[in-house]
Amino acid sequence: MVRRPDPEHPEAAVPERFALRDAYRRHFTDHRRERAFLHAVGFTAGFAGCRVVTHAIRAGKGPFHNMSAGGHHLHHSTPGIIGQITLGYLWTWQVALGTDPKRRAASRTASLTAGLATALTLDEFALWFDLADDYWDQAGRKSIDVVILFWGLSAVLLTSRGLVKELGGALRDLEGRRA
Secondary structure, three states, rough: OOEEEEOEEEEEEEEEEOOOHHHHHHHOOOOHHHHHHHHHHHHHHHHHHHHHHHHHHHOOOOOOOOOEEEEEEEEEEEHHHHHHHHHHHHOOOOOOOOOEEEEEEHHHHHHHHHHHHHHHHHHOOOHHHHOOOOOHHOOOOOHHHHHHHHHHHHHHHHHOOOHHHHHHHHHHHHHHHHO
C-alpha cells in the first residue's frame, strides 16, 4: 500500500489510494531503465498489432488492407526501417535523449517508437534472406508468433519487475479492503 505523510501530522503516515503514476515514477528513476521498458512495450505492442492486422488482412476481415505505392506492395518492414533510420539520425544529433526534464517526453516517445520500428522490421524477418513473403507457408508460424510475443512481454516484465510487484501488492490490498 502506498503511504504519504499527513500534512497536519507529518510524523504519521496515512493510507492512500494506489497511484499508478507515483509508482511508475518511483520505479523508473533511472532513465535508461525507463527507456528500456518503453522500448519493450513499443516492441510488444507493435508486434502484437502486426500479427493481428496481418492475420486480419489475410482473412479478409476488418478495415485493413495491404499497403501499396505506385502499384508495388509495401511490406510493413518498410515503415519500420524508415523509423529506425530516422531515430538513428536523430540520436546521432542527440535529439530525444538524456535526462533533461525538457527532453523527457521526447526520449520516452523515441523509445516507444524504436520498439515499434524494431517490431515492424523483425516481423518480416523471412524477407531479409529469401526476399519472398514466405512466412505464411511455414507450419509452425503460430508457435513462432507466441514465442516472440512471450519474449516481448518478458522484456516488459523484467524491466518493470519492481513496478509489477508493487501493482500486485496494491491489488491484493484493494481486494483485502473489499472483503
